Amino acid sequence: MKKLLIYLRDYKKECILGPLFKLLESLFDLTVPLVTAAMIDRGIGGRDGGQILRYGGLLILLAIIGLACSVVAQYYAAKAAVGFAAKLRHALFSHIESLSFGDIDQIGTSTLITRMTSDINQMQSGVNMALRLFLRSPFIVFGAMIMAFFIDVKAALIFTVAIPGLALVVFGIMGISMPLYRKTQGLLDQVLSTTRENLTGVRVIRAFHREREEEQEYREENNMLARAQLFVGRISALTNPVTYVMVNGALVALLWTSGLRIQVGSLTQGQTIALINYLSQILVELIKLANTIVLTNKSLACAGRIQGILEVNPAFSIQMPGELGGMSDCADGNFERKGKEDLEEKEISLQDEEEHSGGKGSIGEAGNLRGQAIFEDAALCYAGAKEPSVEGVRLVAEPGQTIGIIGGTGSGKSSLVHLIPRFYDVSQGRVLVDGVDVRQQDLHALRQKIGIVMQKAVLFRGTIRENLLWGNEDATEEDLREALEISQSMEFVEKKEKGMESHVAQGGRNLSGGQRQRLTIARALVRKPEILIFDDSTSALDYATDAKLRAGLRKLDYHPTIFMVSQRTSSIRHADQILVLEDGKVIAMGRHEELVEKCQVYREIHEFQFQKEGKEGA
């Protein structure tokens, strides 16, 4: 929470004035019973109509001033809370944008979205409530007690017993029922997940006709939930009756004491009424305070979760050559040095820009290394994993070459290519692009050189054109058409009424899997990258389209280095080098013909896919 408070920094004025005006309002609230008492004692007691009207007028005046104060307070509280939430949202979003793939994998997308939306909203109302009520409620409770002491010390002693007693009951019941509520929430989540499970698995459940068992299971969970709710309900149902009894018990005591005090002449009727009034105010405010605490607690929990995300350091930073060695994680204390580096980096890139838009110039041979990728004994071990997903990779991909990568699920194919755009950092060895370690390059510039087509074809809401322009904002109409052509998307894009201006729904839901995949390929091509990576991204294409796509790629005039991850030997058989992966290790490397001859695994895959006629057909 402390760290999040800096987002309130710009609202210091609001944070002070809001509660202050709230206090003023409650101060006026507290004087009302005194005025009433005076009205009764002097007005009625003295049979003075003028006095009554004067005090009555004062009451109305107090009401008006109270309203004004309260409006001002509400405004400042709302302004601080809303502004705080907006600043926090901005900070969190930009932080999430900077997180590495590894972090996002670990945290999970849905978690991030919840943090961004409902958690921050919860915090906004928490701040709002806290600014308004956290001071007001205790102030009124203790203020009422102090006022009571001013009126009559003996009668006020009842307050000193009643207040702690009430507080004990209100907070005690809350303390007991809160964990129980959490438990029922857990049970409700269980009911929810069973419901969801039964909806998503309806075909399987019906195919195995397990409807009755599923229903039985659900019924038990549902009953358990109801039982838990009843239990906690029974406890929290005590709050109102018990506090009612306590407050009114205090009232009885107060009346008796007042009787005694009036008898000896140290208290008046009007003052008795004022005391009664204060007593009833206390209960209302204590209950409000309890609710505020519940809400604040929730907000604090949200704050903790949000802070947890903000504390995840972006794993990537540019490193000096000396730092690289074997250690991959950027140690935390290095901010100062990094800052300097960034500056240096910028200077270098400024100088370079004139020479060549592509490569980084620290080595100075950018020209002939354009598109080169080298793996030097590279390994990647995901956070929390026991074994590396891929290790000991040695590979030199020369500019313009096509590299095929094949292997079973989980053999580390994707992990391998994800090292090139530095989606993850190597845990050992290094990866060089254009002759420079990727960790020494500006991340943005590095990725600018690479076009990657992911396994999962993701498009964004907008038009087809807008999606293609992700690859390169400045692409010409020609570039776009060429990319569509080569990715074999032209045929279906042209069929659309609005062509490239056709609407794409979120995630590309209004397109088929194959169409989506082809458009993501086009998007990568628009960029005219030095290195083009296909991460098993032609699986939704039929063989004919796949073949046409490969033919098109070969004709590209900018000759990108191509990494082709696939499960089909047909997709990679013409590659310059093929890596066969198994369990994260390269078990064989070579051209298609060599591998068929030498590598048993590759041969098996190939023969299984091609069978007898395959060889003849080829």
Add this chain to the structure above:
Amino acid sequence: MSDWKMERREKRMSQWDTIKKVCRYIKHYMFLAVLSLLCAFVSVVTTLYLPLLTGDAVDVMIDRGRVNFADLKDILLQMGIMIAVTGISGWLMNVINNRITFLVVRDIRKDAFHKIQKLPIKYLDAHPVGDVVSRMIADVDQFADGLLMGFTQAFTGVLTILLTLAFMFRKNVWITLVVVFVTPLSLFVAAFIAKKTHSMFQKQSETRGQQTDLIDEMVGSQQVVQAYGYEDKALKRFDDINERLEKYSLRATFFSSLTNPCTRFVNNLVYAGVGITGALFAIQGRLSVGDLSCFLSYANQYTKPFNELSSVITELQNALACAGRVFELIEEEEEVDAEGASFARGSLCDSDGAGFGEGEVPSKGEASCKMRRLEDIQGSVRIQDVDFSYVAEKPLIQGLNLQVRPGQRVAIVGPTGCGKTTIINLLMRFYDVNRGAIYIDGTDIRKVSRENLRSQYGMVLQETWLKDGTILENILFGREDATREDAIQAAKLSHAHSFIKRMPDGYDTVVQENGENLSAGQRQLLCIARVFLCRPSILILDEATSSIDTRTEMKIQSAFQKLMEGRTSFIVAHRLSTIQNADVILVMKDGQIIEQGDHQELLANGGFYRELYMSQFVSE
């Protein structure tokens, strides 16, 4: 104008309908409901009686030396009793209302879940999972809140208002009139603010929605965003919306938070008004000081239920809308089997015919409902002149004919959307044909119960659904009476055993939600093991091995060969290698079978299949 009126009337009618339905659920707890109302009545009366007694108490202590302790003692004793009665009846009412609410909610959820198991797949395909889930969880919860609030507050609120009026009129008509006329002001103020802020809230939630969409899209596809260096632009778009949201949010929050101060202001006015008039009457001796204190506290109590009632009414309306949505689900038409008890279980997936202990039972059913029962089938399948479409305007399958002999292996290939999966939907009767018929062993599948029909099949789908539970439980899903040994045997046959062994708890490893601790291929292997366990007469594999790498697939294929021996099987596959050994390959396009034959024949034909097949090897 009249349209608008009609609409309003209809809305009210449907609200009535919903209320009636809610009452039907409450009927089971009639006794509790009556008891609750009784408690509410008692607690309201005693609560309101207390200020009267307080006033009396004030009146017996007038001045120095003029305190009547005997009367005071009496009054205070009465107060004590009243307080105790209020406390007890209030607590009882709360407990009872809780009970009614949560039990009704439980019953509604139970019925809704039961309905899910009975709804046609068509309905479930057409309604997003999130929608149905939110009806069953969020809507029901909202309804529960509304019901609870309505019960406790609506009734007691109305009662409090009426009784307070009665008590006050008995004491003094004029002061009562002040209260009655000034108090509604706070209602007007609250309603006015609510109306004014409504549009601001709408704008706020609209903008919030836009922002959530953007977050969803950008964070959900973070990899692409980063790969294409879109971060800065995303942040800019985000800030645009964020600024707008801040503006709208401030307005909505501020103006809506005026409600409390404003109603409090009106209450203070009432208080002052009562004070002034009361005091003036007191001077004339027409009202005692105690009565005045009584009025002051009544004025307070009188406004509270008004303020609460307005929120109760919105809450109740909201609750009714939610209940309406839930009832819509509960009343959705069920799939009819024409058979009385569709849950009467046959023996599962038993192709050996040994387990048909209930063999005699169906004959009864047949007599009464004309339902037939598939027993120990051979596995011949005939599809005759079938037309089918999901949407009436878009015909999909037309005049489909197919004859499959027992034990044949049928493969279905073709481009996406050609109707491959639809055939499986029809065979399983997830959907029914529009025209024509499908026969198994000569029996129209619409003449047997869905359960009986489905127990003849074993199915592996592309989407690998697993239950929340252990790996063992998931395999046993195929046949519940199987033993652990059977399950392990099935896992071995489907080549799942080796990876299960390596899991932390072996067969007792819990499959995490969405199976995050399993890869797609492993999930698929478990689904296959599930089918291996139940040994069905007819096997349906819909892209069953799509997520498994080629080497594992090779192993499973051989296992499938064994499983399929003597069984009719339907295989939908993307990879042609998967289906080359099929007896019949159906090549589908646009809902039609355009080619039919075995692999060699189709290649020789030189048609679409050959084109598909050869494209695997085309290089240039």
